[in-house]
Amino acid sequence: MQPLQFAVPVGALDALEPYIAHVVLALVLVNMFTRIRAHSVHQQQVDDGADELSRYLPHSITTVLLVLASFVFLIVEPHGGMVMSVLAIGLFLTDFFEFESRQVEARNDMTFERPKGAVAASLLALLYAGYQSLFVFIQPVWNAIV
Numbered sequence: 001m002q003p004l005q006f007a008v009p010v011g012a013l014d015a016l017e018p019y020i021a022h023v024v025l026a027l028v029l030v031n032m033f034t035r036i037r038a039h040s041v042h043q044q045q046v047d048d049g050a051d052e053l054s055r056y057l058p059h060s061i062t063t064v065l066l067v068l069a070s071f072v073f074l075i076v077e078p079h080g081g082m083v084m085s086v087l088a089i090g091l092f093l094t095d096f097f098e099f100e101s102r103q104v105e106a107r108n109d110m111t112f113e114r115p116k117g118a119v120a121a122s123l124l125a126l127l128y129a130g131y132q133s134l135f136v137f138i139q140p141v142w143n144a145i146v
Contacts, residue, residue: 017076021133024073024084027066028129031091032122034059039114042102046112053106055099063092066125073132080132087125094121 016023038056045053070088074081098115105112135142 020073020076024069025129025133027062027069028122028126031062031066034062035118035122043112046106051107053103063095067092084128084132087128091121091125094118
């Protein structure tokens with residue numbers, strides 16, 4: 001008996017098992033690109049003299065999809081999914097607070113900075129998602145060493 005047998009159709013997720021790590025990696029990359037675009041949109045808003053910034057919807061959507069995909073990865077691969085879920089939730093929280101700090105900078109006419117914390121969190125997520133999905137390519141070398 002599976003632990004989540006009645007809450008989630010675990011058998012249906014078995015078909016996603018070979019692909020979910022690649023989906024998470026793709027979502028991390030898309031999230032990084034939308035972060036770059038969101039920063040340029042926010043910079044444009046500040047240059048136009050806006051006191052309030054608006055959230056960039058594509059970036060918010062990719063962040064939520066990344067968290068949800070990491071939860072699916074948690075069901076399929078418990079250890080790797082737990083690490084990826086923690087990184088994705090950390091990325092979500094970092095994005096939230098980075099946006100709020102950009103709001104303060106725009107409101108108080110301060111120097112508008114890049115989201116350094118969110119970039120660092122996304123790089124960590126990228127490294128781990130890359131490790132999970134691309135380990136197949138380095139597995140022969142890894143097994144030869146270990």
